[in-house]
Amino acid sequence: MDQVRLRAAEPHEADDITALARRSKAYWGYEQEFLDRVRDLLTVRPEQIRGEQVIVAERGERLLGYYQLGGTPPGGELADLFVEPDAIGTGLGRRLWDHATSAARKRGFRKLELESDPHAEPFYLHMGAQRVGEREVAPGRLLPIMRIILADGAQAH
Template identity: 45%
Template sequence: MEIRPARPEEAALLTGIALRAKAYWGYDEAFMAACRAELVVDAGVIERSATTVAEDGGRVLGFVSLSGAPPTGSLDLLFVEPESIGRGIGRALFEQARSLAAALGLRRLTIDSDPNAEPFYLAMGATRIGSVPSGSIPGRELPQLVLHLATP
């Protein structure tokens, strides 16, 4: 598996991964339609943020996207193709994001997590600090986590 920077022309591919990975948790069509806009990755997102993909045999299996400026950033998106979940791809992408964030001078990453993904982030060292309203589902609260990064 290779981890490399995403390319702007991969935007539709990454959007497809995000939508399939979100649907993996059993959300219905109405839920998926309501949150679709938040999951769309366009070329501008890739160009403005630090977006990295995991590729195996020429196939992109997942991606992660960071944004922000020192000292605080956010882990905006982290999705893995459903059939590849459990193979360590999410962990590899998270570790890449952690290293890249530290190299960019970030000392802290916030993560507004899907409730189903919260255990993964906690296992990766993040701590829950509260909750935030969903940007697409009125009345829904999302776990908010923070990851403190080591100072070089």
């Protein structure tokens, strides 16, 4: 991951970021019918990319992952964190997570919450987040709600 650079996304990259999110979601073996239903949820629009809310990871000209922060201090939201399928397991997810939590602290967030894909919950637990509930997003589909408390550069539970 040494050659990977993290930087603020540009609005013209919205379609590429969207395609990455959809490939990342599909990696987990979801059926096409489900992927079609969540298509809009996995769409990043140019107007969402402003300031440093969306950060991409790239190697050369290739996007490998991204995250998106939202919210107003003290409570923030990690709206997205997706990694290109061939980069899963390389440490890029951890690098994006560390960057996101550091950026959140700098913006004055005291906590971050997120809706986790069930397949990603073990990753977030490993990163120090705790499951604080669940949300039914469709009949029979529950997503874990995760939270991490941010305190002075250290992760508090």
